[in-house]
Amino acid sequence: MSGRSHQEGLNDLTLLGNQKAQYVFDYAPEVLEAVDNLHANRDYFVKFNCPEFTSLCPLTHQPDFATIYISYVPDKKLVESKSLKLYLFSFRNHGDFHEDCVNIIMNDLIKRIEPRYMEVWGKFxxxxxxxxxxxxxxxIPGTKYEEMANFRLMNHDLYPEKIDNR
Structure with missing residues (x-):
């Protein structure tokens, strides 16, 4: 961690604890905020389950509903959860195909927090x-995390889930 204290890092947050935080109704990757990872010396997973994701079909403009699962091994930064909630909400009026939504979410998070490893799964x-x-x-290319990504991709659906009418 840099010479800053943990509390100084928290002072950079604008959304956590802010009762006047605004929900943005248009795609807004700029709302994503990060905090310092105080345990960057070890690998561990952080997982978010987001069961109320909505976006719009880009052709019919009808709503699509999903649970979005985001799992990552952080490096120096963690995504702040309230900002993630507001970010995901910003897809509400955003028109993209399901495949695009999960890749956009992953790309935006990679850009913001630079994780060692990340996966995003949309269950629409x-x-x-x-x-x-x-x-x-x-x-991360050229590291064990790239090897992990390749392994998990190749073995992703070996044990398909039981579908229970979502």
Missing amino acids: TPRGGISIDPWCNYG
Whole structure:
């Protein structure tokens, strides 16, 4: 960690504890905030389960609903959860295909927190009798995290889930 104290790092946050935080109704990656990882000396997973994600179909403009799972091994930064909530909410009026949404989310988080490893999985509710569950991942190139990403990609769906009518 830099010469800054943990408390000084928290002082940079604008959304956590702010009762007047505004929900943004248009795609807004700039709302993502980060805090220092106080345990950067070890690998560990952080997982977010976001069961109320909505976006719009880019063609019909009808709403799409999903649970978004975000798992990552942090490096120096952690994503602040309230900013993540507001960021995900910003997709509410955003039109993109399911596959695009999960890749955009992953790309924005990689840009903001530079994790060692990350995966994003969208479990969308069925539309027209078909559900789409895109999954993407990333590991820092040239490291064991890239190897981990390749392994997890190759073994991602070996044990498919039991679908229980979402």
